[in-house]
Amino acid sequence: MNPFKPNNTSIDIEPSTRRVSFAENHPNEELQPHQLQPINNTVPLLLQPSYARSKSMIFDELRNFRISLKWCALDHSSCVGKLVSYITFIFFTILVPLLTSIFVEVPSSSPEDDPFSFNKLVQLPESGLAIISFFTISSFFRRYGLRQLLFLDALQEDTTYVRRGYTKELEKAFRYLTYIILPSFLVELVHKIIFFSAVKISAPHIRPGFPLNSIVFVLVLVSWVYRTGVFLLVCVLFRLTCELQKLRFEGVHKLFEGCGSEAGVIFKEHVRIRRQLWVTSHRYRFFIIGIVVTITVSQLGALLLVLASKSVKTFFNSGDLVICSAVQLSGFFLCILGAARITHRAQGIVAIATRWHMLVTTASAESEHCKAEVSEGLASDTDSDDSSHIHVSVIPPQLSSFQTRQTLITYLQHNHGGITVYGYSLDRGLLHTLFAFEFSLVLWILSKVVVLS
Numbered sequence: 001m002n003p004f005k006p007n008n009t010s011i012d013i014e015p016s017t018r019r020v021s022f023a024e025n026h027p028n029e030e031l032q033p034h035q036l037q038p039i040n041n042t043v044p045l046l047l048q049p050s051y052a053r054s055k056s057m058i059f060d061e062l063r064n065f066r067i068s069l070k071w072c073a074l075d076h077s078s079c080v081g082k083l084v085s086y087i088t089f090i091f092f093t094i095l096v097p098l099l100t101s102i103f104v105e106v107p108s109s110s111p112e113d114d115p116f117s118f119n120k121l122v123q124l125p126e127s128g129l130a131i132i133s134f135f136t137i138s139s140f141f142r143r144y145g146l147r148q149l150l151f152l153d154a155l156q157e158d159t160t161y162v163r164r165g166y167t168k169e170l171e172k173a174f175r176y177l178t179y180i181i182l183p184s185f186l187v188e189l190v191h192k193i194i195f196f197s198a199v200k201i202s203a204p205h206i207r208p209g210f211p212l213n214s215i216v217f218v219l220v221l222v223s224w225v226y227r228t229g230v231f232l233l234v235c236v237l238f239r240l241t242c243e244l245q246k247l248r249f250e251g252v253h254k255l256f257e258g259c260g261s262e263a264g265v266i267f268k269e270h271v272r273i274r275r276q277l278w279v280t281s282h283r284y285r286f287f288i289i290g291i292v293v294t295i296t297v298s299q300l301g302a303l304l305l306v307l308a309s310k311s312v313k314t315f316f317n318s319g320d321l322v323i324c325s326a327v328q329l330s331g332f333f334l335c336i337l338g339a340a341r342i343t344h345r346a347q348g349i350v351a352i353a354t355r356w357h358m359l360v361t362t363a364s365a366e367s368e369h370c371k372a373e374v375s376e377g378l379a380s381d382t383d384s385d386d387s388s389h390i391h392v393s394v395i396p397p398q399l400s401s402f403q404t405r406q407t408l409i410t411y412l413q414h415n416h417g418g419i420t421v422y423g424y425s426l427d428r429g430l431l432h433t434l435f436a437f438e439f440s441l442v443l444w445i446l447s448k449v450v451v452l453s
Contacts (some may be wrong), residue, residue: 003111008127065146068174070346074134076141085138088226093130095125096223101218105167105198118306118317119195122324125298129328130227132290133234140237140283149237149283151244151276158248165247173240177232180330181225184323188224191319192217227270228327234287235331241280242419248273249345256356263401263408274415277346281420288335288421292434295328307449336434339426343418347427350412357405364402 066075068227073088075081101120135320140149150170196217228438252273255266304322306313 025145027330035245050185051449063264068233069146072226072233074137074141074230074233076138089130089134092219092226093127093134097127100220103451104216105202105204105277106199115185118302118309118313121302121305122298122320124225124325125328126326128294129231129297129331131241132287132294134233136284137182137230137237139256139290144283150240153242153274154272157272159251162247162251164245169240169243169247171452173236173298176239176334177229177235179215180232180327181228184228184327187319188323189221191315191323192221194316195319196220200398231291232327232334238280238284239334239348242338242342243416245273245277245280245342246345248276249342249349252349253352256352263404266353266366267408267411270412277342277418278420284419285421288339288426291335295332296438296441298328299325300438300445303442303446304449307445318336334430336426340431343425343427346418347425350409350416353409353412355408358408360405361402 003039069075070081073085076085101123155166156167196213199213201212202217248269252266252269255269302325306318306321417425424430
């Protein structure tokens with residue numbers, strides 16, 4: 001058995017077009033010598049030159065993503081996986097929060113006074129964000145797939161620096177989920193232990209007691225982990241695509257560092273990055289708008305109800321509200337700050353290109369000045385009266401190079417946008433506008449509360 005053809009599949013890469021074709025070989029047909037490539041298990045797959053496939057292998061950098069998707073019941077690679085995913089989504093996102101809000105009550109004999117439970121306020125925004133995230137990620141898997149969603153198929157055209165940096169970002173992707181979910185889960189666990197030790201379940205035809213409370217306790221915790229995980233997973237995927245484009249812009253900066261870089265090479269690379277930024281903006285625009293509106297309404301509505309309520313705020317009746325706010329703001333800043341960073345890099349490319357153009361033009365002018373001095377010296381040393389044949393003129397290739405660089409600067413000045421939502425760039429200016437708008441609403445709510453009190 002030939003060790004180099006485990007799946008009887010040959011890979012043919014055309015260097016000129018960067019396209020990959022797959023041809024099935026006959027079982028008894030041997031591969032050509034130029035198709036045999038040594039397998040190096042020590043080098044990450046993203047750094048191997050032969051890493052140009054339409055489907056992922058079992059032990060590549062996306063293995064952690066697939067394991068997480070299966071554990072979160074988000075595997076849509078088969079009909080059975082889709083069915084399990086939708087059933088799990090409906091059960092933990094809709095049924096469990098609805099039933100617990102209806103049947104969980106604080107007994108009158110409890111020392112905790114809970115006339116208005118703020119814990120019920122968080123069920124709607126948490127489920128709303130989970131619904132938006134679930135349908136976003138399901139549409140991604142139905143249309144693109146995981147590899148195309150993360151732009152892994154286009155990495156073959158990138159440099160080793162970009163692939164190495166993207167490999168590190170893939171490894172760090174789940175750290176953000178851990179840093180947010182783990183502390184929040186510990187606080188949520190403590191709160192639910194206190195909460196279910198003081199409440200009772202008044203379900204019809206079911207006798208309340210210790211087993212019922214324990215079952216509902218576990219279901220509520222799993223529901224919280226599921227909804228939070230789905231929401232943060234989409235936020236991490238969006239940030240990961242932004243980090244890839246940031247690495248590519250850093251590669252463009254390195255092209256500008258070499259004064260001999262051709263403007264055509266830089267133009268082609270920027271067009272490719274610009275295209276992927278447009279694709280990313282188009283994919284995530286509904287998700288960004290949905291989470292911004294949901295989080296804004298949730299936070300401001302909770303602030304209004306909490307300040308207007310006369311009840312005592314304790315960890316018992318307000319713990320879920322604090323945890324929900326922390327998770328929502330964490331996911332919000334993951335998306336907005338990631339988009340603002342890549343947009344800032346995209347806008348800053350104009351200044352770098354202008355400085356590069358100035359340096360190259362100055363170097364060319366100094367070179368022409370030296371040639372003029374040499375020519376004048378040669379003209380003064382000649383004995384011939386007619387020295388008009390010795391002159392210095394602008395070399396056409398240099399003039400063409402100057403015009404090409406100037407055209408590149410003009411192009412970058414009109415195409416420097418990053419992540420956009422219906423034409424509006426998600427940059428620092430938009431962040432300042434959002435902050436001013438949110439702050440104005442908070443002051444308005446405070447004024448209404450002061451007047452009512």
